[in-house]
Amino acid sequence: MTAEQWSNWSGYVKANPALRPIPESAEELQAIVRTAPGPVRVAGAGHSFTPLVQTTGTIVSLDRISGLKSHDTEKCQATVGAGMRLGELTRALQGVGQALANMADIDKQSIGGALGTATHGTGSTLGAYHTLVDRVALIDGRGGLQTYTRTAHEEMLQAIGVSLGAFGIFTEVVINNRPSYRMRKRRFVLPIEDMLSNFQDMMQAYRSAEFYFIPFSGHAMFLASDITDEPITARPPDDAEEGLGTLRVLRNTLKWLPWARRALIRNALRKLPREDFVEDWLEVYTSDRQTRFNEMEYHLPLEEGPKALTEIIQLTEKHFPEVYFPMEVRTVAADDVWLSPFYRRRTCSIAIHYDAQEDPSAFFKAAEPVFRRYGGRPHWGKMHSLTSVDLSRLYPRWKDAMEARHEIDPDKRFVTPYVSRLLGLE
Numbered sequence: 087m088t089a090e091q092w093s094n095w096s097g098y099v100k101a102n103p104a105l106r107p108i109p110e111s112a113e114e115l116q117a118i119v120r121t122a123p124g125p126v127r128v129a130g131a132g133h134s135f136t137p138l139v140q141t142t143g144t145i146v147s148l149d150r151i152s153g154l155k156s157h158d159t160e161k162c163q164a165t166v167g168a169g170m171r172l173g174e175l176t177r178a179l180q181g182v183g184q185a186l187a188n189m190a191d192i193d194k195q196s197i198g199g200a201l202g203t204a205t206h207g208t209g210s211t212l213g214a215y216h217t218l219v220d221r222v223a224l225i226d227g228r229g230g231l232q233t234y235t236r237t238a239h240e241e242m243l244q245a246i247g248v249s250l251g252a253f254g255i256f257t258e259v260v261i262n263n264r265p266s267y268r269m270r271k272r273r274f275v276l277p278i279e280d281m282l283s284n285f286q287d288m289m290q291a292y293r294s295a296e297f298y299f300i301p302f303s304g305h306a307m308f309l310a311s312d313i314t315d316e317p318i319t320a321r322p323p324d325d326a327e328e329g330l331g332t333l334r335v336l337r338n339t340l341k342w343l344p345w346a347r348r349a350l351i352r353n354a355l356r357k358l359p360r361e362d363f364v365e366d367w368l369e370v371y372t373s374d375r376q377t378r379f380n381e382m383e384y385h386l387p388l389e390e391g392p393k394a395l396t397e398i399i400q401l402t403e404k405h406f407p408e409v410y411f412p413m414e415v416r417t418v419a420a421d422d423v424w425l426s427p428f429y430r431r432r433t434c435s436i437a438i439h440y441d442a443q444e445d446p447s448a449f450f451k452a453a454e455p456v457f458r459r460y461g462g463r464p465h466w467g468k469m470h471s472l473t474s475v476d477l478s479r480l481y482p483r484w485k486d487a488m489e490a491r492h493e494i495d496p497d498k499r500f501v502t503p504y505v506s507r508l509l510g511l512e
C-alpha cells in the first residue's frame with residue numbers, strides 16, 4: 087500500500103512512500119517515529135532539489151506543528167513550531183515588533199527545512215538561518231523528545247545545526263531575532279568586468295549585497311540593501327518574471343546567433359529602470375519565483391568567487407547556449423556549525439539554474455568540477471554529485487558530527503539510501 091505520491095517543487099524528485107502522516111502534536115510524532123514504516127523522513131515545503139525527503143517508508147509533514155508559540159520582548163526571541171513557513175513567520179514576528187536578521191530569496195520554506203540544508207541569504211556579516219537558533223526541541227530516532235540549548239549544549243547545537251533531517255525531527259525552535267526594521271534597497275546594472283574587479287569592496291559596502299550575472303550579456307544586475315530610518319516609499323513592480331520571459335524568448339530565437347542575443351539583452355538591460363525604495367524588512371528580501379527550475383549552488387572561499395564565476399561564465403557561453411537563467415552570486419558570514427558549508431569560512435556562493443522542463447545534467451556535470459577546483463562545498467539542498475568520501479574531506483568536524491548523529495539515531499530510522507550515500511552510513 088502506498089500513500090499519495092510526493093514531489094519536490096521543481097518536479098525533479100518524486101517519492102512513493104507507504105505513509106504520509108501530518109501529526110498535530112509532538113506526542114503523535116513520537117509514536118510515528120517509533121512505529122511507522124521506515125525510513126522516516128520529514129518534509130518541509132519540498133523546496134530542496136536533492137532527494138533528501140525521498141523514501142519508500144514514511145514522509146511526515148509538520149504543517150500542523152507550526153505557528154508562533156510565544157515571544158520574549160526583552161531577549162528579542164520567538165518560539166515557533168518547526169513546520170511553520172517563513173512567510174507566516176515574518177508576518178507573525180512583525181506583529182510583535184521582531185524581525186529576522188536576514189532572509190533567503192523566497193519565504194516558502196518551513197523553518198525545519200531551512201535549518202535542514204543551511205539555507206542562507208546574502209551579506210558578508212550575516213549568517214545563514216541556523217546561526218539564529220538558540221534552542222531546539224527534537225524527536226530522536228527512538229521517539230524520545232530532547233531539548234538542546236545554546237548555553238547548556240553548545241557542541242550538540244553545532245552538531246545538529248545543519249541537520250539534513252538525519253539528526254532527529256525538530257518540533258520547536260527558539261530563534262534570536264532583532265527589533266523590526268526598514269530597509270532601503272537599490273538596483274543597478276553594470277559590466278561584469280567592473281563587478282568582478284571590485285567584487286569584495288562592492289559586496290562589503292552594503293549590509294546585504296548580491297548580483298545576478300545575465301548570461302550572454304556581459305552585464306550583472308547588482309542589488310544592495312541597508313537598514314534605514316527613512317520613511318517607506320512606493321515600490322516599483324517586480325519585473326523578475328517578465329525579465330526571465332524575455333531571456334527565454336531570446337534564447338529560443340537567437341540560440342545560434344550569440345552576437346544578436348547579446349545586443350538585444352544589452353538593449354533590454356539599458357532600458358531597465360534603476361530601483362531605489364524603502365520598505366519594511368519582510369517586504370524586501372524575498373520574491374515570488376513562478377518559473378520552475380533546477381539549481382546547483384556551491385559555497386566557495388570568498389576570495390575565489392570572481393575566478394570561479396569567470397570560468398563558469400566562459401564554460402556556459404562556449405558550450406551551453408540553452409542557458410538563460412541569471413547566475414546568482416552572494417556572500418555569507420562564517421559560522422561554527424559542523425556541517426555548515428560556511429563552517430569557519432567567509433563565503434561566496436554561486437548558483438546556476440536550468441529550466442525545470444529541460445534536463446540539467448550535462449550543464450551541472452560540466453560546472454561542478456570548476457566549483458570543486460576552487461574548494462567549493464555544495465548547498466545541501468541543491469543538485470550536486472558528492473558522496474561521503476568527498477564531503478568528509480570538506481568538513482573538518484565530519485567525524486564528530488557522525489558520532490552525534492549516531493547518538494541521536496542509533497537504529498538509522500532517518501536513513502535512506504540517499505542519506506546513507508551522503509553521510510557514509512552503509
Ligand SMILES: Cc1cc2nc3c(=O)[nH]c(=O)nc-3n(C[C@H](O)[C@H](O)[C@H](O)COP(=O)(O)OP(=O)(O)OC[C@H]3O[C@@H](n4cnc5c(N)ncnc54)[C@H](O)[C@@H]3O)c2cc1C
Binds near residue numbers: 096191192204207467
Ligand atoms: C525557488 C527556490 C528558491 C530558493 N532560494 C534559496 C535561497 O535563497 N537560499 C538558500 O540557501 N536556499 C534556497 N533554496 C533552497 C531551499 O531553501 C532549501 O532547499 C530548503 O531546505 C527548503 O526548505 P523546505 O522547507 O522546502 O525543506 P525540504 O526541502 O522539504 O527539506 C529539506 C531538508 O530539511 C529536513 N527537514 C525539514 N523539516 C525538518 C524538521 N522539522 N526537522 C528536521 N529536519 C527537517 C528534510 O528532511 C530535508 O532533509 C531555494 C529553493 C527554491 C525552490
